[in-house]
Amino acid sequence: MEFHEMHEAIKDARQTINRADQFKNQMAGLFVGQLQASRIGDYTLCRLKRELRNYNMHTGLWKGA
Numbered sequence: 001m002e003f004h005e006m007h008e009a010i011k012d013a014r015q016t017i018n019r020a021d022q023f024k025n026q027m028a029g030l031f032v033g034q035l036q037a038s039r040i041g042d043y044t045l046c047r048l049k050r051e052l053r054n055y056n057m058h059t060g061l062w063k064g065a
Helices: 003-031 042-052
Strands: none
Touching: none
16 A cells, blocks of 8 residues: 555545544434433443543533543
């Protein structure tokens, strides 16, 4: 693999990650106000709650970041 090909592969990977982040943000917006009424499994809800424990909504920062 030449340098140019490697550079393009890295650029494509970054674009893919950015698009996935945008998609995740749009999907998360759909959950607001809908979690209680939806049929999301207990296991998934527990994992979300556990992860959100590390987020400080007052500062907008994640603990340890």
